[in-house]
Amino acid sequence: MDSEATGQTLPIFVYGTLMIGQPNDYVWQECIESFESAFINDFRIFDFGYYPVMAEEEGGKVLGQLVRLEGTCYSRTIQNLDFLEGFDPKHPHQSNFRRIRVFVSTDKGENIEAWAYIGWKSTVRKLPLIEHGDWGRHAAEKDETIADWWAEIKTVLDDTRRSGGSAH
Numbered sequence: 001m002d003s004e005a006t007g008q009t010l011p012i013f014v015y016g017t018l019m020i021g022q023p024n025d026y027v028w029q030e031c032i033e034s035f036e037s038a039f040i041n042d043f044r045i046f047d048f049g050y051y052p053v054m055a056e057e058e059g060g061k062v063l064g065q066l067v068r069l070e071g072t073c074y075s076r077t078i079q080n081l082d083f084l085e086g087f088d089p090k091h092p093h094q095s096n097f098r099r100i101r102v103f104v105s106t107d108k109g110e111n112i113e114a115w116a117y118i119g120w121k122s123t124v125r126k127l128p129l130i131e132h133g134d135w136g137r138h139a140a141e142k143d144e145t146i147a148d149w150w151a152e153i154k155t156v157l158d159d160t161r162r163s164g165g166s167a168h
Contacts, residue, residue, distance in 0.1 A: 009074055012081070013038060013104045013116040015045055015064035016052040016135045027080055031073040038066035038104045040116065045135060046127035052135045053097075053119035053127065063134045066104055066114055078115075085117045096123075 017024040020035055044060035045052040054062055069077055082089060086096030097117045104114050130138045 008101070009071070010101065011066050011068045011112060011114045013040060013064055013066055013102060013114040015040075015054055015062050015116075017050075018081070018084075019065050019136065020067075022136070022139070024084065027084060028067070028069070028077045031069050031077045033068045033070045035065045035067040036106055036108075037063070038106045038112075038114075039063050039133075040102055040104045043102075043118070044124075045130045045133055046119075046124040047130055047138065048127055052130060052138070053124050054116065055119050055121050055124045061133045063136075064104075066106060066112060081117070087117065 016022065018027065019025065020029075020032075040054075040062050042056060042058050042060060043054050043062045044057040045054045045062050081087075082099065085099070087099050088095050089099070092098055097119055099115050099117050101113055102116045103111050104116075105111055132138070
């Protein structure tokens with residue numbers, strides 16, 4: 001399961017600010033072919049302040065979305081997501097996050113291979129655990145502080161949002 005990112009075209013499992021309806025969904029909205037609710041077992045999410053970090057942990061469960069991208073903008077979107085997540089495919093062990101292949105389950109009972117961005121266990125060790133595994137619920141519970149923060153923040157792809165171009 002922990003095979004580092006390659007050029008393989010897979011759907012993407014997201015669990016935080018990249019989910020549809022969350023602040024960073026603009027990064028890829030125009031390239032989404034479809035999305036559905038999904039979950040992944042043996043992972044947990046941790047509260048990094050205004051976004052979550054997912055890490056491997058036996059017995060855990062994380063709720064999210066499985067997103068399929070249109071083929072015409074797949075490569076550009078993956079590059080933007082890698083940039084946003086601080087992942088360098090040429091130097092994966094030096095990156096903030098890793099993009100790895102995982103298997104996620106859909107509400108329809110399908111098990112599908114997908115990309116997911118995960119943090120290092122050393123990064124999450126001291127972070128608060130989001131017990132229920134649902135960032136959307138967690139963010140809604142702290143909505144006042146998170147909404148204020150997102151209203152003021154400049155994300156790493158703000159120039160992309162304004163210009164419609166690539167972050168690179």
